[in-house]
Amino acid sequence: MISDDGGEFGKTVEGSQLARGRILDWFHIAMKFQAAERSVFGSKMIDSMERESVETEIIHAKWLVWHGKGGKALERIKALDSRLLAREGYEFKTLWWYLNTVSSYLKKNAGTLVNYGARHRKGLPISSSIAESAVNQVVSYRMAKKRQMRWTDEGAHCMAQVRVAVLNGEFSPRRISALKIADIDYGMS
Known part of the structure; x- marks a missing residue:
């Protein structure tokens, strides 16, 4: 990391x-x-x-x-x-x-x-600047005021948690199918 x-x-x-x-x-x-x-x-x-x-x-x-x-x-x-x-x-x-x-x-x-x-x-990463830039762009776009599909602070936090779980292999397709889609709060206002 x-x-x-x-x-x-x-x-x-x-x-x-x-x-x-x-x-x-x-x-x-x-x-x-x-x-x-x-x-x-x-x-x-x-x-x-x-x-x-x-x-x-x-x-x-x-x-x-x-x-x-x-x-x-x-x-x-x-x-x-x-x-x-x-x-x-x-x-x-x-x-x-x-x-x-x-x-x-x-x-x-x-x-x-x-x-x-x-x-x-060796072509290995030495900086996180590319990832930070992408995250800042996506998050700022979704968090900007006056956006039609703006994320709430809580929704953005939940989205980050889901993304980390996917990257860590803790959020597999088997686990996704076990979830009830109706119970997921996407955090949009």
């Missing part, structure tokens, strides 16, 4: 017969690194010569995570942060905040980091 570091998926993975574990979504990792990279350009305490060096360190750390070396990436970010901490006022800058955000994100999710490059080359 691919997700961000949100805790809501922990029980889903534990209760699923299909999921083998959780993988941290590459999109969320990349966004953390991108924010750190951008903050280098806005930092007035780093001159133009050193700016390239700092940005290169961040890019190399991101490369290490991509190749499944999260521990080494964390060491590299911490070393960069320590080097910059020698400067007066650095701990109040945006760059400090973003480097610490990346560092704590990687540390918190160390057990869910994988070799994203290898997965990508």
